[in-house]
Amino acid sequence: MPELPEVEVTRRSFANAIENATVQAVRLGQPLRWPLGCAPEQLLGRRVRSVGRRGKYLLLQLDQGILLLHLGMSGSLRFAPVLPVAGVHDHFDLVTTQGTLRLHDPRRFGAVVYVDSLADPVAHKLLGRLGPEPLSDAFELAGFQARLKRRQAAIKSVLLAGEAVVGVGNIYASEALFLAGIRPTVSAARLSRPRAARLHAAIVKVLGQAVALGGSTLRDFSSASGQVGYFQLQTMVYGRAGLPCHVCASPVRLLKQGQRSSFYCANCQKP
Incomplete structure (x- = not known):
């Protein structure tokens, strides 16, 4: 699944190229996770002002309304002046004066949703409970520590839930916990202030490195310009069981937490 670094890398790979483009056509393929929320023709003539991100959602700010894009489990975007004829797994094309933005999603867990504004009930439902952005000033230590203290669940599960901090998916949670020396099974509420501070710093460092390296390409992820990521080549524990x-x-261990794989070193990461 594309995680926050992959979504941010995708955003950066086409945001400048599509800025100020005017929508000329919209093509829908098979139904995605949620309906578009408007008739496709309503988007014609609208201008793309900017491309933002909230968690794993991309926000295409139009001169009227916003398109929320989610890559789901296996989705990816492409943006180019000319793209091939849409294939069976290409489910959304936004044709603009500066190129076509295409969502390719074999499993169709992704989504493109139109909302009038971020105050729209649909936008609030999708974005309203997301925690602070880990690569922004909103991710401050005191608030992070306070949110952890309110949660008895295992710290790995708390990170994945996205309310203490948004976007720390499976790969990067395992890596950040290793860097902080914290075992994934420790209760979030039991973390001392120094350990929570180490985890806070580790999250920022790991996600920053992942963005700089273009994200992780484990199967077929690539940016909107077709570039693959390289973070997976330097993971400390993720994918290294045994x-x-x-x-x-010491051998890296693997355990299952909520049907997700957690990788850790029993010697370096303390309970």
Whole structure:
């Protein structure tokens, strides 16, 4: 699943190119996770002002309204002056004066949703409960510590839930917990202030590195310009079950938490 770094890399790869473009046509393929929310022809003639991001949602700010795009489990975007004829897994084309933005999504868990504004009930339902952005000033330490203290669940599960901090998906949660020396099964509420501070810093560092390296390409992720990511080549624990820890040489362990795989070093990460 594309996580926050992949979504941010995607945003950066086409945001400048589509800015100020005017919508000329909209093509819909098979139904996605949620309906578009307006008739496609209503988007014709509208101008793209900017491309933002909230968690794993991309926000195409139009001169009237906003398009919320989510890549789902296997989706990816492409933006180019000319694209091939849409294939069976291409479910949304936004044709503009500066190129076509296409959503490719084999599993169709992604979405493109139109809302009038962020105050729209649909936007509030999708975005309203998301935690602070980890790569922004809104992710301040005191608030993070307070949110952890209110949650008894395992810290890995709390990070994935997205309310203490948004967008720390499975790969980056495992990596941040390793960097902070915290075992994924520890109750969030039990973390001391120093340990929570180390985790806060680790989240910022890991996500920043992932964005700089173009995200992680585990299967077929690539940016809107077709570039793959390289973060997966330097993971410390994720995907390395049974291999020696890069720090202490103990074998990296694998456990299941809520049907998700957690990777950790029992020697470097303390309970």
